[in-house]
Amino acid sequence: MSLVRPPGPGKGEGEAGGRRGRGAEGLLLDIGPCLRLFGGLERLAGAVAADLEAQGLAAGLAVAPTPQGAFWLAGTGRPPPCPDLPALRASLDALPVAALDLSAAVAAQLESFGTRRLADLRRLPRAALGRRIGAATLARVARAYGELPDPRPDFPFPPRFEAGLDLPAPTDQAAALVFAGRRLIAALAGWLGAGQAGVAQCLLHLVHRGRPATALLLRFASATRDPARLERVLRERLERLPLPAAVEGLLLAADRVVGLPGRSGGLFAGGGMDGEAMAALVERLRARLGDARIHGLAVAAEHRPECATRRPAEGVAPPSSPPAAISRPFWLLARPRALAEVGGRPWYRGPLHLLAGPERIESGWWDGGEEGTDGPAAGDLRRDYFVARTADARWAWVFRELRSPGGWFLHGWFA
Amino acid sequence: MNPQLSAFLDRRPDVWRGDRFAGAPLPAVASGHAVLDRELPGGGWPRGALTEILMDGQGLGEMTLLLPALVRLREEGGWTLLVAPPHPLHAPAWAAAGVDLARLVVVSPAPGGDALWALEQALASGAPAAVVAWSATADARAVRRLQVAAAAGRGLAFLFRPARAAAEASAAPLRLLLAAGEAGDLAVDILKRRGPPPAAPLCLALPRPVRRHAHGQPLAGAALRGPAATRPLRPAATRPVHPVA
Numbered sequence: 001m002s003l004v005r006p007p008g009p010g011k012g013e014g015e016a017g018g019r020r021g022r023g024a025e026g027l028l029l030d031i032g033p034c035l036r037l038f039g040g041l042e043r044l045a046g047a048v049a050a051d052l053e054a055q056g057l058a059a060g061l062a063v064a065p066t067p068q069g070a071f072w073l074a075g076t077g078r079p080p081p082c083p084d085l086p087a088l089r090a091s092l093d094a095l096p097v098a099a100l101d102l103s104a105a106v107a108a109q110l111e112s113f114g115t116r117r118l119a120d121l122r123r124l125p126r127a128a129l130g131r132r133i134g135a136a137t138l139a140r141v142a143r144a145y146g147e148l149p150d151p152r153p154d155f156p157f158p159p160r161f162e163a164g165l166d167l168p169a170p171t172d173q174a175a176a177l178v179f180a181g182r183r184l185i186a187a188l189a190g191w192l193g194a195g196q197a198g199v200a201q202c203l204l205h206l207v208h209r210g211r212p213a214t215a216l217l218l219r220f221a222s223a224t225r226d227p228a229r230l231e232r233v234l235r236e237r238l239e240r241l242p243l244p245a246a247v248e249g250l251l252l253a254a255d256r257v258v259g260l261p262g263r264s265g266g267l268f269a270g271g272g273m274d275g276e277a278m279a280a281l282v283e284r285l286r287a288r289l290g291d292a293r294i295h296g297l298a299v300a301a302e303h304r305p306e307c308a309t310r311r312p313a314e315g316v317a318p319p320s321s322p323p324a325a326i327s328r329p330f331w332l333l334a335r336p337r338a339l340a341e342v343g344g345r346p347w348y349r350g351p352l353h354l355l356a357g358p359e360r361i362e363s364g365w366w367d368g369g370e371e372g373t374d375g376p377a378a379g380d381l382r383r384d385y386f387v388a389r390t391a392d393a394r395w396a397w398v399f400r401e402l403r404s405p406g407g408w409f410l411h412g413w414f415a
Numbered sequence: 416m417n418p419q420l421s422a423f424l425d426r427r428p429d430v431w432r433g434d435r436f437a438g439a440p441l442p443a444v445a446s447g448h449a450v451l452d453r454e455l456p457g458g459g460w461p462r463g464a465l466t467e468i469l470m471d472g473q474g475l476g477e478m479t480l481l482l483p484a485l486v487r488l489r490e491e492g493g494w495t496l497l498v499a500p501p502h503p504l505h506a507p508a509w510a511a512a513g514v515d516l517a518r519l520v521v522v523s524p525a526p527g528g529d530a531l532w533a534l535e536q537a538l539a540s541g542a543p544a545a546v547v548a549w550s551a552t553a554d555a556r557a558v559r560r561l562q563v564a565a566a567a568g569r570g571l572a573f574l575f576r577p578a579r580a581a582a583e584a585s586a587a588p589l590r591l592l593l594a595a596g597e598a599g600d601l602a603v604d605i606l607k608r609r610g611p612p613p614a615a616p617l618c619l620a621l622p623r624p625v626r627r628h629a630h631g632q633p634l635a636g637a638a639l640r641g642p643a644a645t646r647p648l649r650p651a652a653t654r655p656v657h658p659v660a
Contacts, residue, residue: 293523296517299506327508331500
């Protein structure tokens, strides 16, 4: 058993190593069955200590065969681990009676007849002692020494994550805020990991003095609980965020979690993990290039070539409509390029040979003159499209404009 | 060579012989063109290595050349990433060719910007099953960096460069020069591969938008006259396509 016992609120540094007051909070970990999984007691204790450090918690830590014994021992700081009951009893014997959290009157009474350590207490007659300090306390002592069973209820994780911290000094430096935010992210990742869940977004409040907090919504390309990804997005967003005032504290909240069970990777192939890796890559590219420069591809049900391509956010393309069987070019020029006409034929670095067509594509009056998402809408069309081969044997898609003033245009390449 | 020695060496894939293809450390992805596969070490596009494709302009059938491999990746559920394509993509053509659009990501950095950086990130991450990139500015040093990044992953990596780069040394283990061949074919000249020096350029008959026998007979007459005389081959104009529920 291991016990982690942060000092209660308001306890100062002066008490370090001494007794903690009443109401000190603790966390009991049943580590007996999982020691081998974590590579032994030393490594597990080291990992717990490192996690505490990452979260900025000062805590005592003790390892003992009984939960109550570990709890009391942790109140003394970080004593050496007790691997078995005799070692635990020896350690407990040396504890001051004050570790029992007795009322001041009882403590004074015990002190008055020379009972300073638990060893002294245990030498007193049971029945008389029970009348003085209460049967409950006596039972706790017996549980600590492993003489009574000590079942404990499981710890339920809160259904909603919310954690905050106060900055040691107000700051508007992104780097300092990211550093502080790392603690919250570590806590969030732990909370998500315990629930086998991930978040696609979470909300960070930046608390200012005397004005409403700035809310910063962090979105992820896919649900995740990877602290590195969470932190990368946090840093990217904080660096671009204009702050109205210095920040005094941070509050991180997440309530919309989605199930994210662990997956087993394939033995030979990369397994199903490349979706996660791909999302991380997309996030990294977006951080530097900007959101608009990375997109997915989807087919829109539209007969006009300009309108047949949509750019959804990557990876969320809905099932496309069945593609047409007619030939369409892979590349569609951003704007049709006007071609010269020589001797009645379109000309692109030489005469174009028209191989198939015409394919009439027309109408589209419904969005004429409106502004679309990618500039002016295509509007009404009236074109005859041809598959053409250039003089240097390249395959092009050209059209002849049927509305005045007419003319030939290059619109795509059959790459 | 002594037949006994030859037989012995045949049993040792870790010994490379100058007249054979080097054994590829990762299984190659068949290109889907039997003529080409015969000439590629491992019988296809190499995984975990940069493949340079040199050509000028577009429209020779360069994507049609790569498509069978990209479609094969769809069966494996892998992602395809396009970096700095020369023109916007026309989604219906890609969907019709069998590419899984839901697993296609297009990166279009600002001109002259971070295309090589993005490409290196993508290769080093190992996340996409195939990366296809275009760069006119990559030099020998950049290509070396990209090859190192590609070697860390196990995906396909294609880099399109201008044909003039054929004269430069390159760290890419496979280099192809594309040109227009006879009768609409694609001429593929293997400039460099792991194995014996390649012979004459290959001629690949790729599926093109028009059947082969039509190549020699350009449209003429009515189709080329003014709008008034136009009589489309299809009686009705292309109507809006409605999605099937």
